[in-house]
Amino acid sequence: MALVPYEETTELGLQKFHKPLATFSFANYTIQIRQDWRHLGVAAVVWDAAIVLSTYLEMGAVELRGRSAVELGAGTGLVGIVAALLALKSSMKPWLVHCLLFFSGAHVTITDRKVALEFLKSNVQANLPPHIQPKTVVKELTWGQNLGSFSPGEFDLILGADIIYLEETFTDLLQTLEHLCSNHSVILLACRIRYERDNNFLAMLERQFTVRKVHYDPEKDVHIYEAQKRNQKEDL
Numbered sequence: 001m002a003l004v005p006y007e008e009t010t011e012l013g014l015q016k017f018h019k020p021l022a023t024f025s026f027a028n029y030t031i032q033i034r035q036d037w038r039h040l041g042v043a044a045v046v047w048d049a050a051i052v053l054s055t056y057l058e059m060g061a062v063e064l065r066g067r068s069a070v071e072l073g074a075g076t077g078l079v080g081i082v083a084a085l086l087a088l089k090s091s092m093k094p095w096l097v098h099c100l101l102f103f104s105g106a107h108v109t110i111t112d113r114k115v116a117l118e119f120l121k122s123n124v125q126a127n128l129p130p131h132i133q134p135k136t137v138v139k140e141l142t143w144g145q146n147l148g149s150f151s152p153g154e155f156d157l158i159l160g161a162d163i164i165y166l167e168e169t170f171t172d173l174l175q176t177l178e179h180l181c182s183n184h185s186v187i188l189l190a191c192r193i194r195y196e197r198d199n200n201f202l203a204m205l206e207r208q209f210t211v212r213k214v215h216y217d218p219e220k221d222v223h224i225y226e227a228q229k230r231n232q233k234e235d236l
Helices: 012-018 048-058 078-087 094-103 114-127 167-180 196-208
Strands: 021-026 029-034 068-072 107-112 136-140 155-161 181-191 209-217 222-229
Touching (some): 021 048, 029 078, 048 078, 048 181, 078 107, 078 114, 078 155, 114 136, 155 167, 167 196, 196 209
Parallel strands (some): 107 136, 155 181
Antiparallel strands (some): 021 029, 181 222, 209 222
8 A cells, every 4th residue: 555644634534544543353353453644644544445355354255274365555454464363263272273384384474565564564463463473474565566575376365455546556566466376366356446447457457367246345335356367267
């Protein structure tokens, strides 16, 4: 997410962004996300798309255990935190979970631009239990640039919440998705369709991926799209 500071506003709908903490319950954990709208803008608050995507993951729509996942443009990190908790959710003792994770490929990578990483790390560290943190990585990723630090097709699941709002980033985002995806990867993008450019991105995505809408939250007006590389027949 871009770091865009905003002026103080009196609009009722934006008041929630000025709260220093946003509290949620996912995967039987209470998650407290620190927000900083005044200094860091849109990257440092929890948007509805992140809540809807987190809820969709908690519904069990995709298998997370034993899979590698990455969140793009993570901002506050809510989606990545929820993915990590769900991937490692178990009734087993923490030490047994740790042993299981050591021998499995399960891990979650939570990414954003360098300028956002310290804020992102603070939320991840504050909300993940110690036995889960070793398999969760906060890492710099500027779309279309430092892709060499990621192996091609590295992730089973690519997550993004409200990341398609800047038209100038679309080409770099598509390049990044193409690099991170294998033939068996699944992309889940949650967004509102606010402008024609949002539909333009989906059209661009469909040139390289098979895209379908898998969920819609009418209360928050958020759509979730699933994308997979073309000519792919297997689901995650």
